[in-house]
Amino acid sequence: MKFSVVIPLYNKENFIAQTLNSVLAQSFTDFEVLVINDCSTDGSEQVVNTFEDSRIRLLRHTNNSGLSASRNTGIKNARANYVAFLDADDLWKPDFLKSINFLIENYPEASLFATKYELKLDQNNTTEFHFDFENFTTHGIVSNFFKTNLNQSIFYPSCLCVRKDVFETVGHYNETVNYSEDIDFNIRAFARFKLAYFNKALVTYLMVSENQITQKGLLGKKIPDYDFYEEKFKDRKDIKKYLDFQRYIKAKLFKLAGDTNQYKSLISKIDPSNLNIKQKILLHLPVFVLKWIGKSKQLLLKKGINLNSYSD
Template sequence: MHGVAMDSQPLVSVVIATYNMGQYLPEAVNSVLGQNWDNLEVIVIDDGSKDDTQSRMAVFNRDNRVRYFQTENQGQPRAKNRGLKEARGDFIAFCDADDIWHPNKLTIQLPHFTDSTVGVVYSEVSYIDEHGETVDKPQPYDRHSGKVTNHLIIKNFIPFGTAVIRRACLEKNGYFDENLPMGIDWDLWLRYSVDWKFQYAPEKTYIYRIWSGQMSKNYRGRYDNAFLILNKFIDCYPEVLPKRMVARAWADMYVSRGMAIASAERTFKEPLRDVLNGLKADSLYWPAWRSLAKLMLGRV
């Protein structure tokens, strides 16, 4: 396995899976085509859109860097996997159809792959609203580089659209899990983290759009999936994590779900049960004690 000589500009395949995002999709595609990195292709997988996506994509018909595929509606994991299977590049990146890349994204991130043990390079994000106006949003997570499994098992700190991956990650550790409706990126990163280093580039290379038409704010569904993903990873890779990290991961999962429910639904009993389960998993996990105090004092 060799590092990458960046003066040669290896091909980067950019996968955009889209569903009814005609109003934003051309801007996403143009932001990728506007890179100061010439050797790239854009693979748009239209997952059964019912809007004007097809007619809006017509402007790219003569650009041989853009490949547009229409499929039946099969859901996000299958659409993304179709894009990955069409990709020809040694490196693969992602852009959500309602988001935008900075023009220097690839020139910032690709040089980090000169280390042949790095499988994923990700970066920082900025935010806009549905009208393209800047939104100030605090960054809730610490970012990590190197062997990140111990950090990743607690929080998915990688903004999905910022990630660029080595093709070898797909070949060695697989594609998105099509049985998961949500959380597919966390599942993928956990698997990749077993064999690859991750590298964080602190520059903001990706603009994330916050707007009303995004995937549902279904926090209960999100946590149901997160429990599944955590279980699956621990079952498949029992030797990777020290026991204390497994305990901490379960503690954080219960506490996070409990506090999300308490905050959204203003209930007490179910969140209390979750927080106590968290403390049962790891009695030394101080955020669980802090959450318990907040619950008891009614300060959620």
């Protein structure tokens, strides 16, 4: 078996059938599917049970434990050497696993593999970002994950496949973190291992899901310990800049959520030289202006116009 597909499931009754169908429709068929029900309170599990496919295994948590714990349960129960992740409201295009397998076979120096994605903004609007890589056009090794991701992220968790022994080296998902769990793992993983990437949108990331955490703000959320990683990798300027970029993003979100203490704590650790002029200005704008900018960006994105603060 080549792939173990891990799908964390919590209250996605209206989405999980589509997600599973997108896996079962893969042109590359050597895989198992592990659905981890994290104590859903809706009919999510009943929907999964309607699928009669021997490749699907349903695992249950006895207590609601969060996204990291669900991914870890999948990793620990995976039978394959390659673990691919798919959120229960996202979709794979039919050639996703085929393309990941192509990367595995053609880039043996890599241990993590991912593809580009498209954003489904609502029922009628889908868009994708354009990424330029210095050493390839269609596929190849990302020369430096941290430098490449100082802009719009080049992949979401549903785009990622990891060779299983990576977890043995850098650890599993941090179960104490309940916002940006993927960022926490990525810091550890890409400090040690290489990423092979397919620059084609083979994943549909749904922004219309009814319980997307990213739509609810950061109040009460535990984010990665950027100070810990700054100390751990203190000789890596590329990681420091990436950490400051993450602090910038989270500081704005905490400000919007009304958590002034977290906002001040994060910006106090940022080296100003790691931010551009637009980012410095945005950090200090009033909340009502940030909210207006956020709404305007969403409207423009639906028209295919992507405005961001990531470039000068």
